[in-house]
Amino acid sequence: MKLHEYQSKALLRQYGIPVPESEVADSAEAAEVAAAGLAEKGYTRFAVKAQVHAGGRGKGGGIKLADSPSEAGELAGAMLGTQLVTPQTGPGGVLVRKVLIEGGADIANELYLGITIDRSKKRPVIIASTEGGVEIEEVAANEPDKIHNEWITPGWGLETFEAAGVAYALGLGGKTHRAATAVIEKLAEMFVGLSASLAEINPLIVTGDGQVVALDAKINIDDNVLFRRPDLEAMRDPSEEDELEIAAAEHSLSYISLDGTVGCMVNGAGLAMATMDEILLAGGTPANFLDVGGGASVERVAAAFRILMRAPGLNSVLINIFGGIVRGDRVAKGIIEALQTLEVDIPVTVRLQGTNAEEGRKLLQESSLEFIVAETLDEAARKAVEAGE
């Protein structure tokens, strides 16, 4: 689950990591008031930052600097209610609903500090670099010696001397080194405490007077922890999520929208991906990834169909079910009943394998509805693609 910058910074604040003074605003007037409040504290420059999940905001004009509260208000007004397009959004961009107004910072140096899960070493890894304010992937590709890694020991957490080592690797000394060590320790504590999957501060700045401040923050929370963290679940922004994907999640279906014309309904993520691969090999394009999981009851199949059918440009549907516990005849009954209650006017190809697959295929062939029936994966993909043409 992704969090906005302002939410991530609130969490950093909770864990004692310095962040700029700021206020969230959802209108030009509120933005001006927020900036005026900061001006009273002595700030003379104000950052206006679009609060959207996608990165690359600066490149899309989503991060601007104002020299007065009224200019801050104007810049905010120009951003709010518009679609921000960045290299990480689609061409349609994403709607800006909120902006963050921050007191301008005095940047002497920009560093990078992030924590993520190292799947290979099976523990969290701290990634630190002197090259802050740029794409870390590019630094990793072009200047790998500028990246320092430190792994967090399971059960023990990050030791202070380990955090200090990272701060030395960032070329810091004196009071700045001490401040950075504290930030690194606290970020590690936060990452583990929140069960994050990513915690990225880019840039982590050193100010003119040697303070260490998180100028930007991006935290992603492990979806699997949300069942026991209602406080974090409450930070979800559903407006940033695909509505078909949300509808699917409500039925415990896993759904991802794609651009093609052949809709897929499969049980199991790996088999679903393999089915999509087979459709591509047959010269077609998948419209989605939909994993119906372990249960193929009438309700589930009908719910899945309803969501599938909402995909724009759909001209064919392929159902591929490999029954283990799930029985082919029950799946067939579910499909038949579901289609009797819905209006599906595009060709439906069904491939059943596994438990009672033959009984299932027979039921489909004998039903009054028209199905294209297939036995093997490649046959199913070929027939589904042809049917749509």
Next chain:
Amino acid sequence: MSILVDADSRVLVQGITGTEGSFHARKCIEYGTNVVAGVTPGKGGQTFDDSVPVFNTVEEARAETEADVSLIFVPPAFAADAIKEAAAAGVRLALCITEGIPTLDMVDVVAYCLDRGTRLIGPNCPGVISPGKCKVGIMPGFVHLEGIVGVISRSGTLTYEAVDQLTRVGLGQSTSVGIGGDPVNGTSFRDCLEMFAEDEETKGVVLIGEIGGSAEEEAADYLADDYPLPVVAFIAGGKGTADEKMRVLSEAGVTVVESPSVIGVTMAEILGTE
């Protein structure tokens, strides 16, 4: 010979009285697996299906029945604890079927199991089956056939698809291992490849990967160094995103197939049984 589990394995099921646990324990027993105990805290003293004694703790179960393998069907909120309990009780092999365990919980669990010498498979996996000998998981036993091909997969139903194809061309499986789809798990492709290399019964390996992570790259790294068995791989999530994985595996001498529907026939060609 097979790897991990065989006819002598003594299996305990953690969560045996729950919906999932009871259903699958029955299926394993039907297959012929020696399920000697169940563990559900609070239900110690009961008997499951008139044949399997239920205990409160894994330690008690092991003391009474000498179970050496644990099949775990415990919900995500308690699963990490259940795996650690199995490791602490000295279980040799633990298979965790549970999906949805927080990744950072698993970081601790994996280190805990490693420290105590317990091999963990999963979580979020279908389990392990040595066809004709022992089924410890949720896979459909009937599509499997005893034989000479080792199968290692990150998937569930895609594994059954591959196994079904192998069975249809007459190529049985020595052992099929579902290592699961979670980012941090107990056993890797490489771990299984090592075990298969030392198994006299296994003459070829099918590897089913998918996009995400670097498990396939690590396997390729290991395979590049004179691996004794032919390997056929299919990487789901395909064209475009899985290209890099397909390339490194290919360079390591693996026969990578682009279409999932030719896994079985490709292995048959290589092993000369077509």
